[in-house]
Amino acid sequence: MSLKPLDSPKHLDLNSMKELPDSYAWSTVDGFPSSGSSEQVPVINLEDPNAIKHVGHACKTWGVFQLINHGIPIDLLVNMEASGKKLFSLPIQQKLKAARSPDGVSGYGVAPISSFFPKHMWSEGFTIIGSPYEHARKLWPRGYRNFCDLIEEYKKEMNKLANRLMWLILGSLGITKGDINWVGPSGELKEASPALQLNSYPACPDPDRAMGLAAHTDSTLLTILHQNNTSGLQVQREGFGWVTVKPIAGALVVNVGDLLHILSNGLYSSVLHRAIVNRTQHRLSIAYLYGPPSNVRISPLSKLTDNVHPPLYRSVTWSEYLGTKAKHFNKALSLVRLCVPMNGFVDANDHNSVLVG
Ligand SMILES: O=C(O)CCC(=O)C(=O)O
Numbered sequence: 001m002s003l004k005p006l007d008s009p010k011h012l013d014l015n016s017m018k019e020l021p022d023s024y025a026w027s028t029v030d031g032f033p034s035s036g037s038s039e040q041v042p043v044i045n046l047e048d049p050n051a052i053k054h055v056g057h058a059c060k061t062w063g064v065f066q067l068i069n070h071g072i073p074i075d076l077l078v079n080m081e082a083s084g085k086k087l088f089s090l091p092i093q094q095k096l097k098a099a100r101s102p103d104g105v106s107g108y109g110v111a112p113i114s115s116f117f118p119k120h121m122w123s124e125g126f127t128i129i130g131s132p133y134e135h136a137r138k139l140w141p142r143g144y145r146n147f148c149d150l151i152e153e154y155k156k157e158m159n160k161l162a163n164r165l166m167w168l169i170l171g172s173l174g175i176t177k178g179d180i181n182w183v184g185p186s187g188e189l190k191e192a193s194p195a196l197q198l199n200s201y202p203a204c205p206d207p208d209r210a211m212g213l214a215a216h217t218d219s220t221l222l223t224i225l226h227q228n229n230t231s232g233l234q235v236q237r238e239g240f241g242w243v244t245v246k247p248i249a250g251a252l253v254v255n256v257g258d259l260l261h262i263l264s265n266g267l268y269s270s271v272l273h274r275a276i277v278n279r280t281q282h283r284l285s286i287a288y289l290y291g292p293p294s295n296v297r298i299s300p301l302s303k304l305t306d307n308v309h310p311p312l313y314r315s316v317t318w319s320e321y322l323g324t325k326a327k328h329f330n331k332a333l334s335l336v337r338l339c340v341p342m343n344g345f346v347d348a349n350d351h352n353s354v355l356v357g
């Protein structure tokens with residue numbers, strides 16, 4: 001069931017607001033006001049010979065890690081950040097020309113999960129699936145080409161990294177190429193049309209009562225996120241509460257999504273995360289959402305199941321899962337679950353305290 005906002009998003013220009021409107025004031029934000037726990041999300045060096053071990057441990061215990069020496073050119077990250085800034089600093093009327101259509105997913109708009117909450121989020125987003133051309137030319141009728149080229153370059157580099165990370169993660173579970181049926185001719189994992197999500201969180205006059213992006217897990221295999229140097233991303237760690245992912249220059253944040261949770265039969269948990277806002281600084285993040293080809297059925301890998309560890313989830317395609325998520329949000333993972341394991345393991349994604357997953 002979804003909760004419709006009391007009033008539909010009005011596309012207010014958040015950048016110019018001096019006070020927090022009531023429709024943006026969250027009265028019961030779990031853990032607010034708070035600076036987050038002092039725990040640190042693991043930082044992994046991709047060039048470390050023991051990276052596979054560290055990645056496996058981080059996926060098991062946290063479901064998220066920061067990655068350094070990842071091979072993505074720093075210039076590319078800098079240029080993407082600059083382009084994102086340029087996009088969100090356009091006048092609101094210009095951005096609305098590239099608005100997401102009511103039944104579409106690409107384009108400018110509020111966070112798609114907004115409809116599940118009675119209050120608005122202090123953020124705006126731009127979603128790119130496939131080519132950004134159609135929306136970019138509405139934003140910049142004459143200057144869209146550079147943006148489109150940059151996006152293509154970014155997607156290409158991110159795809160290479162996501163593929164490398166997937167094999168590292170699968171390797172840490174003892175999975176090899178023969179165990180996966182969506183492997184291309186040169187050993188690469190085939191992927192569906194990737195999605196890029198640009199998020200902008202303007203400085204907020206009342207940050208302790210506002211929410212940038214409400215708690216959710218990603219419906220991906222994994223997500224690779226670039227954040228600018230303003231903190232705001234928080235992840236939930238069992239026993240520690242909300243932990244801030246402190247920006248490290250040039251590092252990327254990698255998080256386990258629901259499909260990897262299913263594939264690993266729950267060994268690696270998708271991490272619950274959210275974005276908070278602050279009084280003085282604008283924050284920007286760019287999420288690369290990586291998933292399998294849309295027709296591939298994802299289910300617990302047979303190597304990871306036996307009589308004692310039965311498959312916990314039924315098979316789903318990415319598009320089926322997105323459909324379930326769009327209807328049921330935080331309950332989606334439970335809805336594809338087959339059985340409750342005998343050891344009493346509780347699905348890490350049954351977050352009763354949150355409305356979205
Ligand atoms: O802005 C962030 O750090 C989080 C963004 C995010 O979770 C998402 O786009 O799915």
Ligand SMILES: [Fe+2]
Pocket residue numbers: 216217218273
């Ligand atoms: Fe996310």
